[in-house]
Amino acid sequence: MLFSDFSDLCTRLEAISGRLEMIDVLQGELPSLSEGELPVFVRFIMGRIFPDWRPEKVGVGPNLLYEGVAYVAGIKKESVVRTINREGDVGRAVEHILTTKEQTSFFTTALELEEVYRDFTYIAGVGGSRSQREKLKVIRRLFANAQPVEGKYLARLLLGELRIGIGEGNIRDAIARAFDVPSVLVEHAYQARNDLGEVALLAREGADALSGVRIELFRPVKMMLAQQGSIGAMLAEHGAVAAEMKYDGSRFQFHKKGGECRIYSRKLEDVTHALPDIVQALVGATKHDVILDGEVIAVRDGKPLPFQFVLRRFRRKHDLDLHIDEITMIPWVFDLLFLDGTTYIDATLSERRAHLESVLGDYIAPQLVSDNTEEVEEFYREALEKGHEGIMIKAPSSPYTPGVRGKNWVKIKPAVDTLDLAVIGAEWGEGRRAKLYGSFLLACRDSGEFIPVSKVATGFSDEMLAIMYDLLKDTVLSTSGKEIVFEPSVVIEVGYAEIQRSPNYSGGYALRFPRFICLREDKSVDDVESLAQIGERYYSQVTSVKP
Ligand code: AMP
Numbered sequence: 001m002l003f004s005d006f007s008d009l010c011t012r013l014e015a016i017s018g019r020l021e022m023i024d025v026l027q028g029e030l031p032s033l034s035e036g037e038l039p040v041f042v043r044f045i046m047g048r049i050f051p052d053w054r055p056e057k058v059g060v061g062p063n064l065l066y067e068g069v070a071y072v073a074g075i076k077k078e079s080v081v082r083t084i085n086r087e088g089d090v091g092r093a094v095e096h097i098l099t100t101k102e103q104t105s106f107f108t109t110a111l112e113l114e115e116v117y118r119d120f121t122y123i124a125g126v127g128g129s130r131s132q133r134e135k136l137k138v139i140r141r142l143f144a145n146a147q148p149v150e151g152k153y154l155a156r157l158l159l160g161e162l163r164i165g166i167g168e169g170n171i172r173d174a175i176a177r178a179f180d181v182p183s184v185l186v187e188h189a190y191q192a193r194n195d196l197g198e199v200a201l202l203a204r205e206g207a208d209a210l211s212g213v214r215i216e217l218f219r220p221v222k223m224m225l226a227q228q229g230s231i232g233a234m235l236a237e238h239g240a241v242a243a244e245m246k247y248d249g250s251r252f253q254f255h256k257k258g259g260e261c262r263i264y265s266r267k268l269e270d271v272t273h274a275l276p277d278i279v280q281a282l283v284g285a286t287k288h289d290v291i292l293d294g295e296v297i298a299v300r301d302g303k304p305l306p307f308q309f310v311l312r313r314f315r316r317k318h319d320l321d322l323h324i325d326e327i328t329m330i331p332w333v334f335d336l337l338f339l340d341g342t343t344y345i346d347a348t349l350s351e352r353r354a355h356l357e358s359v360l361g362d363y364i365a366p367q368l369v370s371d372n373t374e375e376v377e378e379f380y381r382e383a384l385e386k387g388h389e390g391i392m393i394k395a396p397s398s399p400y401t402p403g404v405r406g407k408n409w410v411k412i413k414p415a416v417d418t419l420d421l422a423v424i425g426a427e428w429g430e431g432r433r434a435k436l437y438g439s440f441l442l443a444c445r446d447s448g449e450f451i452p453v454s455k456v457a458t459g460f461s462d463e464m465l466a467i468m469y470d471l472l473k474d475t476v477l478s479t480s481g482k483e484i485v486f487e488p489s490v491v492i493e494v495g496y497a498e499i500q501r502s503p504n505y506s507g508g509y510a511l512r513f514p515r516f517i518c519l520r521e522d523k524s525v526d527d528v529e530s531l532a533q534i535g536e537r538y539y540s541q542v543t544s545v546k547p
Contacts, residue, residue, distance in 0.1 A: 001037050003111035006044065007149045013045075014164045022166055026174035030200065038204070039197025040117045046171055047162030047448060049120050051195030053219050053268055056124040060135060060158045061474050062090070062487060068139030069094055069155070073101040084478040088485070090159060093478075095152035098143070108145045116142065116154070159477070159487050167447035171196060179203040185210040191402040192345065194221050194268075215291060215343040217257045220264040222403030223293065224335075225527075226392060228537075229410030231376050234393045237407075240371040241393045242349060243379050246411055247332050247365070248389040249297035250310045250522050254282050254331070257289045267524045271314050278331045285362040291338035292356075293400075294365065299328045304387045311521050334365040334392075337400055345400040349408075352400065369396060380412060389413050418495045418517055419534070422488040422525040423472065424450050429465065436465045437472065437484065442494065442514075444507065446531035451507035453534060456494050459516030467519070491520040491528055499538040507531050509538055 009029060016022050026045070033041050043049060050056045066084070070077040080097060087093040119138050126134045139158075146154055156162045172190065176183040181203050189199045189210045202209040215221060234241050251266040252275075261283055263272045272279060278296055298309035309327055336356040337345055344352050356364060368379045376393070383391045390413030398408035421442035429438025439457035443450035460468070468490070475487040494514045502510035509531075 001033060001041065001113040003113050003116050003150050003154075004147055006041065006113050007147070007153045010045075010153050010162070010164050011149060013166060019170055023170050023174045023177065026166070026171065027178045030175065030178035031204075035201070036114050038200050039195070040113055042171060042175070042197040042200045043195075044113070044117075044157060045162075045164070045166060046168065046196065047157070047160060047164075049117070049157060050124070051197060052222065053194040055268075055270060056121070058120050058124050058158055060123060060139065062159065062477055063474065064132065064136060065090075065139065065155060065158055068136055069097060069143055069151070071136075071140050072143040073097045075101075081478070085480045088478060088480070090161070090477050091152040091156040091163070094143075094155040095148045098146065098148040098151040111142070111145050111150060120158075161487060163449060165447050165449050168196070170447075175200050175203050179206070181207045181210055189213045191404070192221065192343065194219065194402070215338050215345065217255050217289065217291065217338065218262055220253050220255070220268040221291075221337065221345075222268070223251050223253065223266055224400050224402055224409060225405035226409035226411045227405055227407055227533075229393070229407070229412070231373060231380070231393060231412060234395070234410055235371065235373055235376070238395045238397070240369055240396060241376065242353070242396050243368045243370065243376050244334055244365050244392045244394070245332075245383045245386070245388045246390040246392045246413060247295040247297045248304060248307045249295045249332075250307060250314055252278070252294055252296050252331065253337075254278075254290070254292040254294070254333075256283065256286070256291075259283075265314055266522050266527075274313055274315070275329065277329055281363060282331055282333075286360050288359045289338075289340050290336060290359065292333045292360070293335035293337060294331050294333035294363070296329055296331050299330055300326070307522075308518070315521070331363050332365040333360060333363050334367070335400060336360075345402065348397045348399065349394055350396045384414070417497070418493050419444070419453075419511070419529045420491050420493050420520050420523055420527065421453065422450055422528045423468075423490040423492060424452065424486055424488050426472065426484045426486065427482045428484075433462070433465060436462075436469045438465070440468070440492070442492070443488065444529045444531050444534055445526075446507065450488050450525075451531050452505050453507055453509055453531075454494065454496070454505075454511035454514045456492075456511075456514040456516055458514070459495075464516070464519075471519075488525045491523040491525060493517040493520050499534060499541060501538070507534070509534050 013022060013025060049058055066077050066080045070080045083097055084090055084093040087096060119142055123135045123138050142154055143151055172186045173183050176186045185207055186199055186203055189202055190196050192213045192215050193199055253264045255262045261279055262270055263275050263278060265271045296310050298305040336352045339355055370376050380391045393410045393412060395408040421444055423440050424443045425441030426437035427439045429436050439455050441452055442454045442456060443452045471490050472486055475489050477485045477487050495517050496511035497513040500510050500512050504510060
């Protein structure tokens with residue numbers, strides 16, 4: 001497939017708003033793709049370059065991209081930035097620049113989809129002191145050979161912002177229809193393999209290939225997530241529930257095969273080197289080959305410390321000397337996904353728990369199975385007294401659904417009125433904060449797009465504003481007057497008094513009295529709240545006010 005055909009398809013898809021029509025167009029495209037093209041196409045159309053479980057990142061920020069485009073167009077970088085500010089969108093700006101550029105070379109070669117992928121892979125792999133220059137070389141070559149519309153989508157892919165508004169669910173359904181296999185099988189295989197590109201290849205082979213998928217050691221799967229809910233509703237729905245402490249730390253996934261093991265963070269980054277004490281603890285606690293799911297917490301004098309202490313450790317890039325770290329880390333394990341060659345995500349929580357208890361000698365998160373409201377409430381009180389965030393209530397008969405924020409896991413904590421949102425813009429501060437960003441524009445997600453729902457300016461210390469500036473300064477996509485637009489990469493947790501209906505934001509909702517609570521460096525922008533969830537919260541507010 002030519003990259004120009006891919007780009008034309010993106011243009012077509014961008015113009016479609018109906019879900020079914022989108023699926024139709026995609027479905028028509030998939031069968032004709034070659035073995036090599038199919039996985040690349042599927043990932044690209046999702047706005048991704050590499051499989052979700054792979055650690056590679058292209059590592060091309062706006063600056064490098066603008067420099068490459070400027071070179072190819074024979075203009076100054078400032079001029080690229082001005083066009084982006086005027087257009088308000090990097091993709092459209094690059095398209096415009098390439099349309100008007102003087103023809104610097106007459107002999108361009110048509111870009112192939114797979115060739116673009118190979119170049120991205122090469123860029124992701126270059127390291128060392130010359131890496132920026134090497135990356136720039138490849139970027140220049142790509143853009144020099146790109147038609148304007150190709151430039152638009154190359155830029156967006158490189159920045160991780162394709163923005164054609166196709167949700168994962170639509171791509172899954174298109175794959176299912178294109179190869180005539182059940183959608184649930186595609187979804188299930190995706191959960192286990194964590195790469196929809198590879199799953200498309202399996203779907204082409206047929207239903208048997210899809211249902212035969214297994215989890216593999218050292219290929220992290222997405223973590224199962226929780227919704228907000230209530231003790232009463234869970235008991236009413238499931239009869240008995242499994243309750244655990246909600247630990248305020250960092251999620252981890254532990255993979256072990258013989259003497260080899262790795263620990264992955266919630267973003268599926270390999271953080272093994274930063275957690276030698278956790279490795280030692282868990283390796284000492286089981287002889288089996290396992291994949292375990294849990295939460296690492298930091299403790300001092302027997303009391304849990306805020307999760308920032310854990311994050312600090314997760315962030316360490318180098319091996320550390322544990323003697324200088326007086327904080328104790330505890331890996332509380334609450335699930336088992338794989339044991340000695342068998343995948344357990346389809347087993348019930350009760351079965352997984354039984355296996356967990358039989359193979360792990362220590363660090364199993366205490367669990368209360370109960371059908372009694374008072375008992376569960378007492379457990380909740382106990383959790384809060386011990387300094388935990390609250391409790392998690394889980395349906396004992398539920399499977400492990402990677403990446404799904406379903407109703408089978410529910411979190412109960414006192415202050416429920418917070419949201420995790422992506423920072424997509426800012427305004428410069430004033431007075432002593434004039435050299436820092438002072439207020440931030442926050443967005444939730446809807447079918448892969450970021451939808452603004454609030455601005456937040458309160459709750460930041462000067463120190464936190466400096467940290468925010470550091471995190472965001474290299475992700476600036478455009479500026480206009482005091483306003484700055486970022487490539488979404490940072491997630492923060494905000495508190496609010498109420499969700500309101502609002503014509504000021506395209507999603508139709510706004511937060512009343514938003515305030516910054518904390519940075520969520522453990523979360524990626526894929527994890528932020530969805531517009532639908534915000535809608536649900538709005539309606540539950542309304543119904544609790546007016547029964
Ligand atoms: P939240 O980050 O507020 O969406 O809450 C969900 C998170 O709580 C999970 O992703 C875990 O990192 C964490 N957590 C703490 N304790 C547990 C537990 N017992 N079971 C599952 N998740 C837990």
